[in-house]
Amino acid sequence: MPPAPLSYRDAGVDIDAGDALVERIKPLARRTLRDGVLAGIGGFGAMFEVPKRYKEPVLVSGTDGVGTKLKLAFEWDAHDTVGIDLVAMSANDVLVQGAEPLFFLDYFACGELDVDVAARVIGGIARGCEESGCALIGGETAEMPGMYPPGEYDLAGFCVGAVEKAGVVDGRAIVAGDVVLGLPSSGAHSNGYSLLRKIVARVGIDVPSTLDGLPFRERVMAPTRLYVRPVLAAMRDVQIKGMSHITGGGLVENIPRCLPGGTKAVLHKDSWPQPEIFDWLQREGNVPPAEMHRTFNCGIGLVLIVAAGNVQRATALLQAQGETVYRIGQVEMRRDQEAPTQVF
Numbered sequence: 150m151p152p153a154p155l156s157y158r159d160a161g162v163d164i165d166a167g168d169a170l171v172e173r174i175k176p177l178a179r180r181t182l183r184d185g186v187l188a189g190i191g192g193f194g195a196m197f198e199v200p201k202r203y204k205e206p207v208l209v210s211g212t213d214g215v216g217t218k219l220k221l222a223f224e225w226d227a228h229d230t231v232g233i234d235l236v237a238m239s240a241n242d243v244l245v246q247g248a249e250p251l252f253f254l255d256y257f258a259c260g261e262l263d264v265d266v267a268a269r270v271i272g273g274i275a276r277g278c279e280e281s282g283c284a285l286i287g288g289e290t291a292e293m294p295g296m297y298p299p300g301e302y303d304l305a306g307f308c309v310g311a312v313e314k315a316g317v318v319d320g321r322a323i324v325a326g327d328v329v330l331g332l333p334s335s336g337a338h339s340n341g342y343s344l345l346r347k348i349v350a351r352v353g354i355d356v357p358s359t360l361d362g363l364p365f366r367e368r369v370m371a372p373t374r375l376y377v378r379p380v381l382a383a384m385r386d387v388q389i390k391g392m393s394h395i396t397g398g399g400l401v402e403n404i405p406r407c408l409p410g411g412t413k414a415v416l417h418k419d420s421w422p423q424p425e426i427f428d429w430l431q432r433e434g435n436v437p438p439a440e441m442h443r444t445f446n447c448g449i450g451l452v453l454i455v456a457a458g459n460v461q462r463a464t465a466l467l468q469a470q471g472e473t474v475y476r477i478g479q480v481e482m483r484r485d486q487e488a489p490t491q492v493f
């Protein structure tokens with residue numbers, strides 16, 4: 150007797166579920182359409198034309214994931230905002246080069262596809278794209294039996310932006326005496342969650358009911374802020390010499406990425422309010438201040454460096470876009486053995 154016939158479904162892959170998810174995604178993607186989209190979801194490759202207003206466009210690309218924050222999403226059934234995290238981690242990275250995010254692609258991988266969960270995740274991705282003005286034009290849903298534990302998935306995102314060649318923000322114009330401005334974060338964003346989760350596990354059921362006025366889990370899962378629209382608007386009227394997205398490595402390791410050699414950023418920790426969630430993490434984890442500053446954003450999600458004479462103008466422009474702006478430090482010359490970021 151020949152063996153019983155097998156199908157892809159027998160092997161654990163549900164093509165019909167994948168098709169159903171694509172149909173759920175299409176209206177979400179349509180809401181993100183913008184100038185330049187030639188062909189989006191459904192083809193083998195998405196097509197995008199760089200808007201003709203760019204004279205010498207430089208394309209800037211970024212890719213990232215959400216990290217171990219996803220473990221809490223699985224445990225707490227909190228799938229609606231991790232897609233925003235996914236977009237923000239790459240769109241903000243593109244932004245700090247001075248680029249306007251143009252389009253975004255996602256990769257969603259799981260062992261067994263749950264259409265409802267996947268739709269919640271991708272709904273968050275679409276909201277992040279809408280907020281940052283970039284189009285969700287493609288992606289991949291991979292159902293791979295045996296690769297992931299039941300109920301778990303992984304995410305990766307890919308963002309491409311454009312900036313005029315003459316307008317690239319690369320930090321080369323930064324000099325001693327320039328001022329460091331900080332824009333507030335919404336919480337831990339998508340970094341430091343391996344340590345955060347360890348602290349939450351140590352505390353167990355004795356976590357506070359609220360932090361910063363929000364329910365504990367909602368506060369911990371608050372999505373990464375997108376800074377695209379207010380910063381691009383400000384850049385039209387004032388020179389921003391350098392920017393850093395405060396991600397893995399915290400304040401002390403990300404700010405030097407935009408500084409020219411021989412300079413350092415000196416930050417004054419009392420110049421911005423540290424949200425309660427970071428006070429709680431530091432206290433319950435007995436985390437030294439230096440470790441906090443190289444692991445978490447500690448309340449500052451994006452750093453901008455401007456000339457001292459442009460501080461008032463930059464602050465006013467950002468505030469007009471609804472931003473809160475803190476003057477958190479200054480650029481100074483650095484001796485050979487000094488750290489490129491100092492927090493006092």
